[in-house]
Amino acid sequence: MRYEFRFPDIGEGIREGTLVKWLVNVGDLVKEGQSLAEVETDKVTTEIPSPKNGKIVELKYKEGDTIEVDEVFVVIETEGENKEAESKEDVEVEKQVVREESAGVVGEVIASSEVIPASNELIEPTTKTTKKKKVLATPVARQLAKDLGIDITTIEGTGPNGRVMKEDILRAKEQLSKPVVQPKFEVEPVQQVEKVEKAEKLAIEYQSENIKRIPLTRIRKTIADQMVKSRFTIPHTTAMDEIDVTKLVEFRNRYKDGLKEDGINITYLPFIIKAVIKALKEYPVFNSTFDEENEEIILKHFYHIGIATDTDRGLMVPVIRDADKKSIIELAKEIEDITTRAKENKIELSELKGSTFTITNYGSIGGYFGIPIINYPESAILGVGKIVKKPIVRDDEIVIAYVLPLSLSYDHRIIDGASGARFLNVLKELLTNPDMLLLKS
Amino acid sequence: MANVLNIVQAINQALEIEMENDPTVVVYGEDVGLEGGVFRVTAGLQKKFGKDRVFDTPLAESAIVGTAVGMAINGLKPVVELQFMGFSYPAFNQIISHVARMRNRSRGRYNLPMVIRAPYGGGIRALEHHSESTEAIYAHIPGIKVVIPSTPYDAKGLLIAAIRDPDPVLFLEPKRIYRAFKQEVPEEAYELPIGKAKIVEEGEDVTIITWGAMVRDVQKASEMVKEKGIYPEIIDLRTISPMDRETFVESVKKTGRAIVVHEAPKSFGAGAEIIAVINEKAFLYLEAPPTRITGFDTTFPLPRGEKHYIPSPERIAKTIEDVVKF
Numbered sequence: 001m002r003y004e005f006r007f008p009d010i011g012e013g014i015r016e017g018t019l020v021k022w023l024v025n026v027g028d029l030v031k032e033g034q035s036l037a038e039v040e041t042d043k044v045t046t047e048i049p050s051p052k053n054g055k056i057v058e059l060k061y062k063e064g065d066t067i068e069v070d071e072v073f074v075v076i077e078t079e080g081e082n083k084e085a086e087s088k089e090d091v092e093v094e095k096q097v098v099r100e101e102s103a104g105v106v107g108e109v110i111a112s113s114e115v116i117p118a119s120n121e122l123i124e125p126t127t128k129t130t131k132k133k134k135v136l137a138t139p140v141a142r143q144l145a146k147d148l149g150i151d152i153t154t155i156e157g158t159g160p161n162g163r164v165m166k167e168d169i170l171r172a173k174e175q176l177s178k179p180v181v182q183p184k185f186e187v188e189p190v191q192q193v194e195k196v197e198k199a200e201k202l203a204i205e206y207q208s209e210n211i212k213r214i215p216l217t218r219i220r221k222t223i224a225d226q227m228v229k230s231r232f233t234i235p236h237t238t239a240m241d242e243i244d245v246t247k248l249v250e251f252r253n254r255y256k257d258g259l260k261e262d263g264i265n266i267t268y269l270p271f272i273i274k275a276v277i278k279a280l281k282e283y284p285v286f287n288s289t290f291d292e293e294n295e296e297i298i299l300k301h302f303y304h305i306g307i308a309t310d311t312d313r314g315l316m317v318p319v320i321r322d323a324d325k326k327s328i329i330e331l332a333k334e335i336e337d338i339t340t341r342a343k344e345n346k347i348e349l350s351e352l353k354g355s356t357f358t359i360t361n362y363g364s365i366g367g368y369f370g371i372p373i374i375n376y377p378e379s380a381i382l383g384v385g386k387i388v389k390k391p392i393v394r395d396d397e398i399v400i401a402y403v404l405p406l407s408l409s410y411d412h413r414i415i416d417g418a419s420g421a422r423f424l425n426v427l428k429e430l431l432t433n434p435d436m437l438l439l440k441s
Numbered sequence: 442m443a444n445v446l447n448i449v450q451a452i453n454q455a456l457e458i459e460m461e462n463d464p465t466v467v468v469y470g471e472d473v474g475l476e477g478g479v480f481r482v483t484a485g486l487q488k489k490f491g492k493d494r495v496f497d498t499p500l501a502e503s504a505i506v507g508t509a510v511g512m513a514i515n516g517l518k519p520v521v522e523l524q525f526m527g528f529s530y531p532a533f534n535q536i537i538s539h540v541a542r543m544r545n546r547s548r549g550r551y552n553l554p555m556v557i558r559a560p561y562g563g564g565i566r567a568l569e570h571h572s573e574s575t576e577a578i579y580a581h582i583p584g585i586k587v588v589i590p591s592t593p594y595d596a597k598g599l600l601i602a603a604i605r606d607p608d609p610v611l612f613l614e615p616k617r618i619y620r621a622f623k624q625e626v627p628e629e630a631y632e633l634p635i636g637k638a639k640i641v642e643e644g645e646d647v648t649i650i651t652w653g654a655m656v657r658d659v660q661k662a663s664e665m666v667k668e669k670g671i672y673p674e675i676i677d678l679r680t681i682s683p684m685d686r687e688t689f690v691e692s693v694k695k696t697g698r699a700i701v702v703h704e705a706p707k708s709f710g711a712g713a714e715i716i717a718v719i720n721e722k723a724f725l726y727l728e729a730p731p732t733r734i735t736g737f738d739t740t741f742p743l744p745r746g747e748k749h750y751i752p753s754p755e756r757i758a759k760t761i762e763d764v765v766k767f
Contacts, residue, residue, distance in 0.1 A: 107565035109565050109620055110620065111447075116622045163725060
């Protein structure tokens, strides 16, 4: 197809131009946008781009000629004589991004056939949740945290709307560099100074990029305080024993499935509680508190048994009140109830207070012996390990038996070693022979 | 075939549609009639609507704007063209003393439904006065709206909204991208709200606020930094005044970092106002100083220097990295 290219209207009142120079020759193949000629108008010299792809057939003017707007200027044979080929070519041209210098009189406006994506104006943007935690803080507070090497996102703000204040950052820094625990009770001054020094040394020894510092949660702080108070106040001693509970295992196996149908999950713990109560009644000092101030031992005639429970937030001790007045099945139900609620954080504060003796069952996680720390201000704690099959000597014969390991920690200020052994003996007698346990309790 | 247009064609279509729909719309300015404007934005309009509605004026910007005030008071909707933004200063007194104040001065009796169109910005290797970006001057004046589109779709929808607006609108057209790309545009009339920014790209590491021809360059810079794992949120302000504060303040609260990119000189520009708003409204969320990437505090250079003046995608990308690493 022959295409007659007329000298274009290039704007601002230009009616004619002088052909300065041809940039193509007859017979040349040209692309859309390719410059064909340099033309001088009374305002500017500009290059005239080809409007088509094709072959130059005729150049109508000579260099130096004046061309009027709308005069045929160049004749181009466009590619593809038959229509099919031509449309194909057109499609290709459409796809191609053609950059061209447009023929404007003022400056050069870039012209391109590039097509940008359609507007998404009416499409509601999908709101993405941001993965970063945002903290409210003034720049000076952010700088302070940076200088102290504290990640500001880990600090709980106490300012308006939870803003992290400079004081919060300084407090966090203080917590990190001070001893983990500030004992509330009196300790030997020398001891405290030593500890402070040690803790501060610790803070200096590590480079901040190699470690991560986690501020204590309130509950962890309470646990830490309690442990230190107990360990540094009460001289602990621990007695351990292994008890043949083969009969108890058999006994439980006999009733376990039946009880399960009634929705009762019977463990060994209710039996152990029953045995403990019998032992506490026989040796009341294990159910007492040492009143240091008045130099008295307070014996309690009530039996509230604490059950140490592992929760996501840390150790908690829900309490079974008046355990001595409850049946094994009642105990089983209550243990399940309070420990579940403790784990789900649905327990009342009052249910975590007032125990007189505590049992810690690390056996449920697989532990065997342990040295439990007394739940201050109680005087003893029983650690229960995992029941395992073991070879033991029974009537001068080696047999395989179910063995329950027990660890009893007690306050050595008010309980002598012999009493500890006697207490364990009571447990041993009752747990070895469940019939006796039931008869006696 | 789909209606795929560049910005010039989209604006031309908007003018044509509004002239068809509303006989009170008139278009005039230097060379807009017979020639169809220096950039051919008004091409074909005089032929279609006649010399009474589309006509050429003398080289007298003050008269162009001043007569528009009179026409608007008397029931017409003039859409006048100032050939370049750099030629708007002879009309400055009309704009600041009359256009912006008529509604207030007449205690609401007269409003001015008029549009002043002007190509703005540099990057076309032009002469002096042809590359201005003085949007901040006009945005500072209460009573006049300042709108800047960045795509053919936005140009058409915003211009139609500007023509239908009961109050004066300064409509600035980024001439550098007049013909730089095309976009599918609905054939019929549609309005885009004036005073509403658009989140062009969602991201969460840094908010970039920009407008006009710089939007495309910011998008190019964004592609560069994405390779380094930085995801900017790009906001096309679209209207300089009244400014859509809410959109960029919320974005900065999300990202904690803000960059303004504009072609105009740095000092006293629109970027300063945006950053002041961010400091007032999102101060507690900031993790880096709000930063400007702009032209320089000099007269816009002649062709040889203009590439150094307009923020390049490379310069923008570098600053994005600096702000994110701050």
